[in-house]
Amino acid sequence: MSTSAPIVPSPLVEAATPSFSPLYQQIKSLILQSLQAGEWKPGEPIPSEMDLAARFRVSQGTVRKAIDELAAENLVIRRQGKGTFVATHAEQNVQYRFLKLVPDSGDTQTEGPAERTIVDCKRLRAASDVARALALRTGDAVLQVRRVLAYAGVPTILEDLWLPGTPFKGLTAERLREWRGPMYAMFETEFGVRMVRAQEQIRAVLPDASQAALLSVSVATPLLSVERIAHTYNDAPMELRRGLYRTDTHHYRNALG
Amino acid sequence: MSTSAPIVPSPLVEAATPSFSPLYQQIKSLILQSLQAGEWKPGEPIPSEMDLAARFRVSQGTVRKAIDELAAENLVIRRQGKGTFVATHAEQNVQYRFLKLVPDSGDTQTEGPAERTIVDCKRLRAASDVARALALRTGDAVLQVRRVLAYAGVPTILEDLWLPGTPFKGLTAERLREWRGPMYAMFETEFGVRMVRAQEQIRAVLPDASQAALLSVSVATPLLSVERIAHTYNDAPMELRRGLYRTDTHHYRNALG
DNA sequence: CAGTGGTCTAGACCACTGG
DNA sequence: CAGTGGTCTAGACCACTGC
Numbered sequence: 001m002s003t004s005a006p007i008v009p010s011p012l013v014e015a016a017t018p019s020f021s022p023l024y025q026q027i028k029s030l031i032l033q034s035l036q037a038g039e040w041k042p043g044e045p046i047p048s049e050m051d052l053a054a055r056f057r058v059s060q061g062t063v064r065k066a067i068d069e070l071a072a073e074n075l076v077i078r079r080q081g082k083g084t085f086v087a088t089h090a091e092q093n094v095q096y097r098f099l100k101l102v103p104d105s106g107d108t109q110t111e112g113p114a115e116r117t118i119v120d121c122k123r124l125r126a127a128s129d130v131a132r133a134l135a136l137r138t139g140d141a142v143l144q145v146r147r148v149l150a151y152a153g154v155p156t157i158l159e160d161l162w163l164p165g166t167p168f169k170g171l172t173a174e175r176l177r178e179w180r181g182p183m184y185a186m187f188e189t190e191f192g193v194r195m196v197r198a199q200e201q202i203r204a205v206l207p208d209a210s211q212a213a214l215l216s217v218s219v220a221t222p223l224l225s226v227e228r229i230a231h232t233y234n235d236a237p238m239e240l241r242r243g244l245y246r247t248d249t250h251h252y253r254n255a256l257g
Numbered sequence: 258m259s260t261s262a263p264i265v266p267s268p269l270v271e272a273a274t275p276s277f278s279p280l281y282q283q284i285k286s287l288i289l290q291s292l293q294a295g296e297w298k299p300g301e302p303i304p305s306e307m308d309l310a311a312r313f314r315v316s317q318g319t320v321r322k323a324i325d326e327l328a329a330e331n332l333v334i335r336r337q338g339k340g341t342f343v344a345t346h347a348e349q350n351v352q353y354r355f356l357k358l359v360p361d362s363g364d365t366q367t368e369g370p371a372e373r374t375i376v377d378c379k380r381l382r383a384a385s386d387v388a389r390a391l392a393l394r395t396g397d398a399v400l401q402v403r404r405v406l407a408y409a410g411v412p413t414i415l416e417d418l419w420l421p422g423t424p425f426k427g428l429t430a431e432r433l434r435e436w437r438g439p440m441y442a443m444f445e446t447e448f449g450v451r452m453v454r455a456q457e458q459i460r461a462v463l464p465d466a467s468q469a470a471l472l473s474v475s476v477a478t479p480l481l482s483v484e485r486i487a488h489t490y491n492d493a494p495m496e497l498r499r500g501l502y503r504t505d506t507h508h509y510r511n512a513l514g
Numbered sequence: 515c516a517g518t519g520g521t522c523t524a525g526a527c528c529a530c531t532g533g
Numbered sequence: 534c535a536g537t538g539g540t541c542t543a544g545a546c547c548a549c550t551g552c
Contacts, residue, residue, distance in 0.1 A: 022541090024541085045518095058542090059542045061542065062542080064519085078518095078519065078520090079518085080519045081517080081548070082517095082519080082549080083518060083519075100513075197512075197513065197514055198513040199510065199511065199512050200510070201508040202459065202511065203481065203504035203509070204462070204479035204480050204482075205479055205504075206479055222461035222462055222463055224460070224481075228513075247459075251458040252458070253458055254357070254459065255454075255455075256354075256355045256456065257454055279521060279522090280521075280522070307537085317523090318523065318524085319521080319523080321538085322521085322522090335537095335538065337531080337538045338532080338537050338538065339536095339537065339538080340538075341537090341538075
């Protein structure tokens, strides 16, 4: 079969992606579009490599390379003998994948999940910095949530987070309190929003009086300030999160490769 | 050609890696051994895929998959039309790849390289914590270096670092001061030690009096404490580094994927 | 057992680099 | 132009899963 002509009788690929790029990249972005459109939900299997190869009229190897990249970006999980599945934050394995604060002991297992307290959850208009971070306009409706996470009874994390009002319509403090499991898993199943990438800016700061009170520390205790912007598919920002971490019994762990 | 029998007439692979694993993994670890042994130096090209395929008696595709993984781990860099090269910290492109502190403006370009001051460089016996981090015994010889990095005249980073005495024999404050370019590049060319991976533990702390003086801040200024352990090939720890970062004009940036 | 992803091969052609 | 890595194919067989 010829290679130079990108597929023989099928406009499936060429139509969707006019400008040239390798076939497997085109396939990748087509799969990405399906993921984004919700054709397959988090946790569900996507079609087999053979099926996708038939659908796109390419060889299995080309589909394979496309899926390889999606798997490398944690958008999809391969399971030999079973299939390829849409990644989810509900996965036992990769729960709290974005939380880099670990106990100094390293035993993230024995510590168990945090005790969560929703301090506040209200609807308000976005200030300019929040709007900028979420790619909204100043004054647009946003949800603001404040919560505290405690480990072994010790309040360790204080988080303020802002969500765009439209996709998260209906989110309340009660629904947050009722939910068992990672917040990002809730966003997936309740609002169809999957966080796939994020970036954090970390600083050392001193808390103000109210922050210090919520974390049971003095205002002279240095804390880690972690500002995160989380993105969905296509890199649209969907969450701004400002965290204050106590680092007397925990530390932020980062791997450099 | 048969697939199940890992290679036909060649003991090259089986001999080196007795326990079973995919062929491309065996090839990968063989290449890794050559990198580790210094068969090809940082910046130099490794043999072409065809050459390696011939050497190991496997197909080009199998070598390709092995190199793909090495490239994904930043051990090697592929350049279309030119070859595959041993990665180096001297590379203009990926210089200071392990330094995550960036100016708040984001303009890491306009800021330029830091002004470096070697405060101290002495040979001493490893304390127990340093020994443990470097996989040495307490009392073994280590080098301790203290330096300050300043941006636009503002001292921003204070680093203490410990290196095992044996591989870094002959390292002096003078040689450090003379060197132009990243310290890790110097380790490569002068001592044959290439840092390939590292992990960092980050905390918020207050400086003691001497630290505060070196950074021109008060002892009440919260700072980022960054403890790094850097590893060579085969994950042998080769450096312990304790940094204090000012985060009034800079921040630690981290990407979560 | 059939179906899935995982490995391996052989061969073709493309895109880029340098002499 | 020859040599490099990059893409694509077709087909074989392996390893694992679940019925």
